[in-house]
Amino acid sequence: MFVYDKKLQYPVKIDKPNPRLAAIIISQYGGPDGELGASLRYLSQRYSMPFDELKGLLTDIGTEELGHLEIVGAIVHQLTRNLKDAQIKDPAFAPYFVDHTVGVYPTAASGFPWSAASIEVKGDPIADLAEDLGAEQKARVTYDNILRLSDDPDVNDVIKFLREREVVHFQRFGEAMQLLREKLNQKNVYYMNPAMDI
């Protein structure tokens, strides 16, 4: 089960409201490569994983991603605190505001609501781990793009942390793929589906 710890994984303390930036960063809350999808992808894929290392890694990274979801939510919340009238009317923020006010809603920056279609659970460990490697790279690029778009030092401090986590997770998923191949110990790893046939 999950137990809530009343602390963030990484401190978020943002000085200046900036709804334009919030409207971009919301993509890592509920966008196609965001933290909600990441956590649900890994926590759902683990059921069909055949080996303890893979079950453990998907559980641990999936849980960390839930912590990242909370961090991104905290950034969006703090960027939309105490808004002035002109900031609410900013054309970059008004479309979000009209539907969600200053609530935090899982949507992409484009306005497309979070969709399970942006994640995959194929039920084959090689296919799923290959998806995870791609997912970490896509999330990493999203954070790169946020760093290009944002000049707020309080926000960028946290974004750099989240971005680096994607690099570390990519490394671990790559190692998990190698562990899987070593355990299968056969020339053709595509001979069968290790989730079903061993």
Add this chain to the structure above:
Amino acid sequence: MDQKKERPGWEGRLPAMAPLANPYVPFQLEDPPKYEARKALVRGTLFPGLDLPFMGMVNQKEKPVTPLTELQTMAFAIQELALYLDTHCGDQEALSLYRTYQELYHKGMREYSEKYGPLNHATPVTGPYRWLDDPWPWEYCQNQEG
């Protein structure tokens, strides 16, 4: 520059014979170089070899030392070592470091919860019900302690 000599821990191990049509990420070598825990938190990794920033954008300043940031620092080191141990369960150095940080975490948690209230519903705290005390984790302001 011989990067391997200059920056140990930047290279990993690939299988000697690698079947075709498989993706490969080199294994991080055992007992890799590690940052001190406070630096690890702001860099987003415990391992210098995996610290690969975008366009040189790097957090240089460590977080001010408070009971909460100490807890975050220890929890982060534990998390990073847990992911490492998931794929390197035989690394005894990492396992002993993981246990050292666990001890520090529990010590920090006791100090934190006595001062600021429980971290979760299983934290033993005496006196009134303090779970609802401000601030909630997403509500901090700049320069606010914690």
